[in-house]
Amino acid sequence: xxxxxxxxxxxxxxxxxxxxxxxxxxxxxHPRNPHAPTAxxxxxxxxxxxxxxxxxxxxVLAWWFGGGADLTPSYxxxxxxxxxxxxxxxxxxxxxxxxxxxLKTWCDEYFYISHRKETRGVGGIFFDDLHQxxxxxxxxxxxxxxxxxxxxxxxxxxxxVPAYVPILSQRANMVYTPLQRRWQLIRRGRYxxxxxxxxxxxxxxxxxxxARVESIxxxxxxxxxxxxxxxxxxDALSEEGKLMEVLRxxxxxx
Amino acid sequence: xxxxxxxxxxxxxxxxxxxxxxxxxxxxxHPRNPHAPTAxxxxxxxxxxxxxxxxxxxxVLAWWFGGGADLTPSYxxxxxxxxxxxxxxxxxxxxxxxxxxxLKTWCDEYFYISHRKETRGVGGIFFDDLHQxxxxxxxxxxxxxxxxxxxxxxxxxxxxVPAYVPILSQRANMVYTPLQRRWQLIRRGRYxxxxxxxxxxxxxxxxxxxARVESIxxxxxxxxxxxxxxxxxxDALSEEGKLMEVLRxxxxxx
Numbered sequence: 001x002x003x004x005x006x007x008x009x010x011x012x013x014x015x016x017x018x019x020x021x022x023x024x025x026x027x028x029x030h031p032r033n034p035h036a037p038t039a040x041x042x043x044x045x046x047x048x049x050x051x052x053x054x055x056x057x058x059x060v061l062a063w064w065f066g067g068g069a070d071l072t073p074s075y076x077x078x079x080x081x082x083x084x085x086x087x088x089x090x091x092x093x094x095x096x097x098x099x100x101x102x103l104k105t106w107c108d109e110y111f112y113i114s115h116r117k118e119t120r121g122v123g124g125i126f127f128d129d130l131h132q133x134x135x136x137x138x139x140x141x142x143x144x145x146x147x148x149x150x151x152x153x154x155x156x157x158x159x160x161v162p163a164y165v166p167i168l169s170q171r172a173n174m175v176y177t178p179l180q181r182r183w184q185l186i187r188r189g190r191y192x193x194x195x196x197x198x199x200x201x202x203x204x205x206x207x208x209x210x211a212r213v214e215s216i217x218x219x220x221x222x223x224x225x226x227x228x229x230x231x232x233x234x235d236a237l238s239e240e241g242k243l244m245e246v247l248r249x250x251x252x253x254x
Numbered sequence: 255x256x257x258x259x260x261x262x263x264x265x266x267x268x269x270x271x272x273x274x275x276x277x278x279x280x281x282x283x284h285p286r287n288p289h290a291p292t293a294x295x296x297x298x299x300x301x302x303x304x305x306x307x308x309x310x311x312x313x314v315l316a317w318w319f320g321g322g323a324d325l326t327p328s329y330x331x332x333x334x335x336x337x338x339x340x341x342x343x344x345x346x347x348x349x350x351x352x353x354x355x356x357l358k359t360w361c362d363e364y365f366y367i368s369h370r371k372e373t374r375g376v377g378g379i380f381f382d383d384l385h386q387x388x389x390x391x392x393x394x395x396x397x398x399x400x401x402x403x404x405x406x407x408x409x410x411x412x413x414x415v416p417a418y419v420p421i422l423s424q425r426a427n428m429v430y431t432p433l434q435r436r437w438q439l440i441r442r443g444r445y446x447x448x449x450x451x452x453x454x455x456x457x458x459x460x461x462x463x464x465a466r467v468e469s470i471x472x473x474x475x476x477x478x479x480x481x482x483x484x485x486x487x488x489d490a491l492s493e494e495g496k497l498m499e500v501l502r503x504x505x506x507x508x
């Protein structure tokens with residue numbers, strides 16, 4: 001983390017820690033209908049301040065934004081994945097053509113369930129440590145000033161409704177079978193596995209004394225299912241298998 | 255871990271690791287009926303050998319047994335908890351009166367969902383690093399020789415059926431309501447949280463390249479449920495609240 005924020009003092013220079021400010025917003029929707037994908041968005045801001053200059057307006061030692069949005073279908077509708085990605089690509093491209101390709105790849109890497117060798121869903125965008133300095137994964141052709149980065153993050157926030165609601169409207173009332181519901185619940189088991197085993201925010205949150213557990217775990221689905229050695233999804237020609245193929249081999253959607 | 259097995263070489267003395275043998279058996283039963291408790295038992299054996307003496311029968315550098323059994327009800331029947339604990343106490347007492355009290359406390363400590371401030375269930379017994387040398391948690395009044403420790407572990411294995419099956423027989427056909435099923439599924443969500451966030455065996459297993467994920471995650475329930483800010487269990491006088499009381503304040507059952 002500090003590698004990304006070299007203006008921060010080293011731990012030995014601030015043994016008692018440093019004052020900080022953190023703000024974030026998270027959104028997770030798990031629709032009942034198996035044809036309607038789960039959607040997630042999260043945007044966050046961190047700021048570390050100098051305790052020796054607490055009344056100065058220039059006392060910020062380091063600041064950064066993080067966040068992203070991703071789509072997790074149980075049944076693959078390629079047009080939905082393309083629409084979701086295209087909406088975020090358009091929002092990114094207004095700031096820099098370099099952003100979407102990097103943030104798309106980062107999303108596929110982050111939401112990877114390593115013990116299953118599959119991604120959580122069809123991805124979207126993900127980023128962290130967005131600040132004015134050099135960035136380990138991003139080119140310099142991006143918003144750098146704090147106001148510009150905030151405008152970029154606001155723009156991504158505003159993209160969620162046009163990215164997701166048209167998909168939800170189209171899928172939420174489709175007819176579905178008990179078998180499709182069963183598959184959806186198995187996929188939600190994988191969502192639980194990712195969030196509890198791999199997600200950094202969840203893991204850090206649960207280890208924090210006094211953390212508000214209900215807020216941290218609001219990302220979990222209402223119901224999840226596990227089947228020992230389930231054969232659902234193993235037939236590559238089935239609708240379930242078509243989803244698995246793109247989770248095992250992330251695709252360029254736009 | 256090495257603190258418990260001082261005969262093992264230090265990592266710097268064996269940079270390539272050491273040959274090992276591991277064997278274990280795990281059993282988890284999640285009954286459908288909310289009045290019938292979940293039961294879990296696991297016994298395991300590890301052995302580390304000296305690569306320089308691979309054809310010697312005395313090439314074992316360190317060996318130890320671990321294991322235990324615990325009960326996780328959704329509805330509290332104190333007589334069930336007492337029967338389960340009494341069965342394991344009797345099995346332990348045949349080897350040493352010092353064992354059950356230590357293994358009971360260890361179980362309550364191990365199966366603790368720290369982020370919820372509650373135990374997973376009403377406990378049972380738990381132990382690790384049982385070998386011939388000094389033990390950090392156990393007195394010397396216990397089986398020490400390898401054959402004696404194995405006999406003790408076999409005796410605990412044999413105690414599972416008399417500890418659990420009478421409870422299952424009595425509860426498996428009780429009438430239950432949709433609300434009781436809902437509560438059972440919420441409790442199973444907590445079981446998932448413990449296993450994926452806290453359980454050492456699960457965490458190590460999932461991080462091991464090439465691990466058999468289906469075996470590791472067979473402990474998860476068929477269905478689990480999460481409710482944001484659920485009020486179930488909050489009324490201390492309700493049947494759900496009576497369970498919560500003993501999960502928050504582990505009890506001596508025998």
